Amino acid sequence: MALTLDVKKAGAVTVVGCRGVIVYGAESEELRARLKELLASTHSLVLDMAEVGYVDSGGLGAIVGLLTSARAAGGDLKLARPSERVQHVLRITKLLSVVETYDTVEAAVATYGHAAA
């Protein structure tokens, strides 16, 4: 299943709704390209993962690579609403200690301390 991305603003935070799978190949390339574009203008990012069914090693690599780019630029990338399956993958790869995850988009946005629109 391909990945579709829906970009919205919540105040100064950019929320990217993801739908599909984030896997090695066209999907993770699409995510990287789109978010790198966004990182040129915003460093506060939230990935809404509610409709992501599956993340593989390549997808994790893309997310972590983007997270390090965002942090290097003084910002961050946080995950909202990851499914139990995605959380399991983050847990066994020890990434839950690296990537912040939240139960709602609003909670993830609020951590940036910007006023949400």
Place this chain on the structure above:
Amino acid sequence: MTVAAAKGKRVLVVDDEEALRDLLQIALKEEGYAVETARDGLEGLERLQNEKFDLVLLDVWMPRMNGLEVLTKLHELPIPPRVVVMTADHTPETLLHTIQQEAYHYIGKPFSLHSAVDVVGRALASEELAAIEVISAKPEWVELLVPCDREAVDRIESFLMGMKGDLPEEVRESIGQAFHELLLNAVEWGGKLDPNRKVDIACLRTKRMVLYRIADPGTGFRFDELAHAAIAYPEGSALDHIRVRDEKGLRPGGFGLLLTRSLVDELIYNQKQNEVVFVKYL
């Protein structure tokens, strides 16, 4: 596939379930495809013999002529269309038959329209496919030769995971993800994504376990040379390998072995490490 790219592509939906035929027709038309339907295998075959279609969405169990018979007869056409099989029949016999008859993909019923549209787009966008060769088609011992190609990974996963439909969801997901990661390693690192090279996959099923063996055509690797993989680092160093991959210009990733080790019960490499076996106990 974009609407513009889909324009002019002809799709035939063959299913005896009227509601599903209509839903697929509407969804695919919205994407820009020219879509026709047939009520059973015989009607579908007649349409295919008289008109050119780029792709067929084919049900298996239908009155008058089943989808497996249609699939076999399609080889008699001068230019057979790509075939996506859609069925609730997850038996190994059916799925292995569809692989042998060179179906492009398998979608297990019930499925979302979104996933069906996605598979159709991929099937029509893909270039000429290297064939998947069936070495053993016994349900308890399946063995396949798969070209070292990214797309072949998706295709073979759809068929092999379809056969695991009787397993609990959690077990199926673990096996599926472990297989995905190890097969990607095999085609990318072992086979250098060269579709002329093959990965040998065997899947054995007993009452108490599922065993996969994946043998790639490469020269193997050593764990002490895996600075670009997360598995080489102690806990708390989750990002160290990302820096190494960045320096080496490798694509993002490197979590595959770490993931796999946690998902299966046994993970064993041969001495050269170009062959791996994993076991999931049931």
